[in-house]
Amino acid sequence: MALFSIFGFPYFVIMPVFARDVLHRGAAGYGLMMTAVGIGALIGALAVASFDRRIRKGPTLMAAGGSFGLLLVAFACSKVYALSVALLALTGATMIVNNALTNATIQTIVPDALRGRVMGFYAFVFVGLAPLGSLQMGALAERIGPSAAVVLGGAATTLAVAVAAWRVPQLRHTS
Numbered sequence: 001m002a003l004f005s006i007f008g009f010p011y012f013v014i015m016p017v018f019a020r021d022v023l024h025r026g027a028a029g030y031g032l033m034m035t036a037v038g039i040g041a042l043i044g045a046l047a048v049a050s051f052d053r054r055i056r057k058g059p060t061l062m063a064a065g066g067s068f069g070l071l072l073v074a075f076a077c078s079k080v081y082a083l084s085v086a087l088l089a090l091t092g093a094t095m096i097v098n099n100a101l102t103n104a105t106i107q108t109i110v111p112d113a114l115r116g117r118v119m120g121f122y123a124f125v126f127v128g129l130a131p132l133g134s135l136q137m138g139a140l141a142e143r144i145g146p147s148a149a150v151v152l153g154g155a156a157t158t159l160a161v162a163v164a165a166w167r168v169p170q171l172r173h174t175s
Contacts, residue, residue, distance in 0.1 A: 001102055001122065004065070005129040008157035009095070010137035011072055012037075017146045023081045036085045040092025047093075048100045057101050057108075058171045064097035065161040072154030076147045099126075105171075 019030035044064075048055075071094060075087040103122070110118045140149040165171060 002125045002129055003160040004068075004098070004157050005126055006133040006136065007153040007160075008068060008072060008133075009130060010133035011075075011091075011150050011153060013134040013137050014141045014146045014149065017141065018084070018150075022079065022146060023084055025081060029081065033085055033088055036089040037092035037095075040089035040094075041096040042092075043089075044093035044096040045100060048097055057105055061098060061101040061105060062161055062165050062171060064094045064101065065164075066158050068094040068098055069154040069156070069158030069161065072157065073151050076150035076154065 015033060016030055019025045019027075019033055023029060023033075025033075068091060071087055071091040075084055075091060078084045078087060106118060106122055107115060137149055137153065140152065144152075
């Protein structure tokens with residue numbers, strides 16, 4: 001989750017740059033882009049809540065996390081506004097599915113005596129590292145461009161999921 005907070009989630013920070021410089025849209029275009037992320041996140045949250053008992057959490061977590069990174073890469077490479085909006089909706093869905101299932105998985109596997117401390121650390125990683133991620137995303141976007149910065153962020157999150165799936169095989173089988 002730390003890598004997601006540092007490399008993946010900060011794409012929000014440079015979304016206005018994408019709207020203006022990459023997709024050549026104004027404030028209304030930016031608003032629609034952010035709305036697409038929100039609608040996707042809402043649909044993802046409702047899906048997790050609706051299918052909670054029927055989904056295999058580990059494999060779904062891995063799929064959502066990996067898809068999030070790949071969708072960021074696809075969004076960063078898109079120059080077509082309608083496609084970008086659709087990709088952002090999917091990105092929002094996979095982001096919230098990843099976040100919800102990560103939270104649920106941690107709470108499920110952590111012993112009761114440690115749950116408060118572990119969730120406190122999780123909250124720090126999830127929220128507390130976001131400003132560092134925003135700083136690095138902005139600095140990287142300024143140096144190499146917004147598209148390349150988001151491609152690197154998406155690739156880093158996808159790589160993090162692949163490493164987690166390889167190093168912690170139990171995640172692939174958690175139900």
